[in-house]
Amino acid sequence: xxxxxxxxxxxxxxxxxxxxxxxxxxxxxxxxxxxxxxxxxxxxxxxxxxxxxxxxxxxxxxxxxxxxxxxxxxxxxxxxxxxxxxxxxxxxxxxxxxxxxxxxxxxxxxxxxxxxxxxxxxxxxxxxxxxx
Amino acid sequence: xxxxxxxxxxxxxxxxxxxxxxxxxxxxxxxxxxxxxxxxxxxxxxxxxxxxxxxxxxxxxxxxxxxxxxxxxxxxxxxxxxxxxxxxxxxxxxxxxxxxxxxxxxxxxxxxxxxxxxxxxxxxxxxxxxxxxxxxxxxxxxxxxxxxxxxxxxxxxxxxxxxxxxxxxxxxxxxxxxxxxxxxxxxxxxxxxxxxxxxxxxxxxxxxxxxxxxxxxxxxxxxxxxxxxxxxxxxxxxxxxxxxxxxxxxxxxxxxxxxxxxxxxxxxxxxxxxxxxxxxxxxxxxxxxxxxxxxxxxxxxxxxxxxxxxxxxxxxxxxxxxxxxxxxxxxxxxxxxxxxxxxxxxxxxxxxxxxxxxxxxxxxxxxxxxxxxxxxxxxxxxxxxxxxxxxxxxxxxxxxxxxxxxxxxxxxxxxxxxxxxxxxxxxxxxxxxxxxxxxxxxxxxxxxxxxx
Numbered sequence: 001x002x003x004x005x006x007x008x009x010x011x012x013x014x015x016x017x018x019x020x021x022x023x024x025x026x027x028x029x030x031x032x033x034x035x036x037x038x039x040x041x042x043x044x045x046x047x048x049x050x051x052x053x054x055x056x057x058x059x060x061x062x063x064x065x066x067x068x069x070x071x072x073x074x075x076x077x078x079x080x081x082x083x084x085x086x087x088x089x090x091x092x093x094x095x096x097x098x099x100x101x102x103x104x105x106x107x108x109x110x111x112x113x114x115x116x117x118x119x120x121x122x123x124x125x126x127x128x129x130x131x132x
Numbered sequence: 133x134x135x136x137x138x139x140x141x142x143x144x145x146x147x148x149x150x151x152x153x154x155x156x157x158x159x160x161x162x163x164x165x166x167x168x169x170x171x172x173x174x175x176x177x178x179x180x181x182x183x184x185x186x187x188x189x190x191x192x193x194x195x196x197x198x199x200x201x202x203x204x205x206x207x208x209x210x211x212x213x214x215x216x217x218x219x220x221x222x223x224x225x226x227x228x229x230x231x232x233x234x235x236x237x238x239x240x241x242x243x244x245x246x247x248x249x250x251x252x253x254x255x256x257x258x259x260x261x262x263x264x265x266x267x268x269x270x271x272x273x274x275x276x277x278x279x280x281x282x283x284x285x286x287x288x289x290x291x292x293x294x295x296x297x298x299x300x301x302x303x304x305x306x307x308x309x310x311x312x313x314x315x316x317x318x319x320x321x322x323x324x325x326x327x328x329x330x331x332x333x334x335x336x337x338x339x340x341x342x343x344x345x346x347x348x349x350x351x352x353x354x355x356x357x358x359x360x361x362x363x364x365x366x367x368x369x370x371x372x373x374x375x376x377x378x379x380x381x382x383x384x385x386x387x388x389x390x391x392x393x394x395x396x397x398x399x400x401x402x403x404x405x406x407x408x409x410x411x412x413x414x415x416x417x418x419x420x421x422x423x424x425x426x427x428x429x430x431x432x433x434x435x436x437x438x439x440x441x442x443x444x445x446x447x448x449x450x451x452x453x454x455x456x457x458x459x460x461x462x463x464x465x466x467x468x469x470x471x472x473x474x475x476x477x478x479x480x481x482x483x484x485x486x487x488x489x490x491x492x493x494x495x496x497x498x499x500x501x502x503x504x505x506x507x508x509x510x511x512x513x514x515x516x517x518x519x520x521x522x523x524x525x526x527x528x529x530x531x532x533x534x535x536x537x538x539x540x541x542x543x544x545x546x547x548x549x550x551x552x553x554x555x556x557x558x559x560x561x562x563x564x565x566x567x568x569x570x571x572x573x574x575x576x577x578x579x580x581x582x583x584x
Contacts, residue, residue: 007517058359058362113207113374131351
């Protein structure tokens with residue numbers, strides 16, 4: 001399974017397995033969308049996201065926190081990644097989704113607790129704890 | 133379980149300790165208030181490892197403390213307490229202001245009060261007083277019955293990012309999601325007649341308990357400062373076992389700015405609950421009548437996720453309470469005059485299917501826990517585990533069969549908060565009473581719950 005939610009007493013712990021780092025970021029968005037909902041009949045919309053971080057694991061946290069911000073302030077619930085490029089510790093993505101629908105559930109923040117983003121024998125692995 | 137956790141030993145009736153020697157990076161012991169059964173639940177997740185990590189914070193004094201409702205969080209365990217000493221002691225944003233509670237003896241929390249930039253800045257500086265004076269929301273009596281009168285000194289809106297302002301400006305007066313709620317209750321049993329009279333509680337009375345916090349604004353403040361402090365750890369020679377515990381010395385520029393931002397977020401959180409309590413009064417006026425609404429008064433509003441500078445044992449310390457409630461005893465100058473003979477009210481929500489408790493702070497809290505007690509029953513089961521065991525629709529039917537009305541837009545969110553996902557609140561309260569941290573005043577039974 002590309003992503004799964006692992007038991008965590010207080011919050012939500014997300015594990016992602018993917019063939020590439022870019023795919024980890026895309027799959028993390030899919031997991032986020034599963035948590036907050038896909039916006040039902042909200043209008044279609046697209047957002048361009050550009051981020052720079054000190055390292056790649058931090059970039060993954062910043063990616064989710066950007067989605068949190070867009071969902072809460074802009075009412076944009078992401079559904080898919082149309083484009084995503086990683087260069088060094090920078091990310092540029094174009095994300096499709098729905099605008100104007102209330103999220104089914106809120107994700108409040110991504111955290112550094114137990115954060116992992118690493119290459120393993122069979123691909124890339126990420127672990128992220130989300131405050132819900 | 134870590135090797136250090138295996139060094140856990142009993143040091144009192146309901147007190148357990150992992151010695152500082154159990155791990156080379158621990159600066160103080162990790163001390164847990166629990167009985168055997170609660171301890172078994174606590175040992176089932178990573179709570180103790182997280183508490184050991186807190187014991188590694190620079191400048192921590194006495195011990196990293198765990199209340200009996202402790203459970204695994206991120207960085208700090210929920211139910212954790214740490215006091216650090218300036219100048220080199222640190223402040224960690226991870227213990228910030230997400231959730232806090234109040235009780236109002238009685239539909240609020242759905243419609244927000246949208247603030248313009250000037251009003252939001254005023255709220256960040258002055259908390260609920262800004263709502264009383266600008267909009268006539270709430271009363272002076274509400275302010276008097278709020279921890280720190282709802283205003284932490286040193287709050288600086290400029291230390292709060294634009295992004296946090298954006299997240300907060302339309303959220304005032306809203307309950308939020310997760311375990312936040314507004315619950316209509318009945319006073320089911322009085323344990324301490326004198327203290328309950330001082331709190332204005334009597335058997336059979338209706339009450340409303342509000343559990344909410346600084347909403348997205350506070351989360352953004354935490355996110356911003358954890359990221360910033362994570363980037364300067366090396367500058368201060370700080371090495372941590374968990375990045376989420378990112379911190380900076382209290383006297384550093386980062387530490388001072390964080391305290392200013394956190395104070396602003398705390399003021400916002402008090403104002404948020406203040407606005408909801410006002411909405412409760414308006415609902416009482418509509419349903420029962422204006423006379424009843426005028427007689428609806430706030431017992432108290434107290435934080436359980438905040439770091440505060442307080443005097444303890446002749447020293448000024450920064451007390452981090454992460455899912456832990458201040459519980460000052462009788463005689464404290466920092467509690468309202470009408471409670472000074474009995475101690476500060478503390479609210480311990482159980483779950484929407486069991487009961488909540490009103491406690492009063494005891495002198496033992498000042499001696500043993502930096503004036504702190506627990507903040508709830510504490511989760512014992514993950515959200516996914518709760519959903520595997522029951523569906524939201526089924527839980528809704530069960531609660532309504534038990535006479536508890538549920539208003540929750542999400543069946544998934546409801547199932548995650550199922551009563552069995554929490555520890556036994558009776559046992560948790562028993563431990564804090566035996567430890568001398570708080571005493572039972574009244575028990576509240578749920579009649580209806582509203583979730584965001």
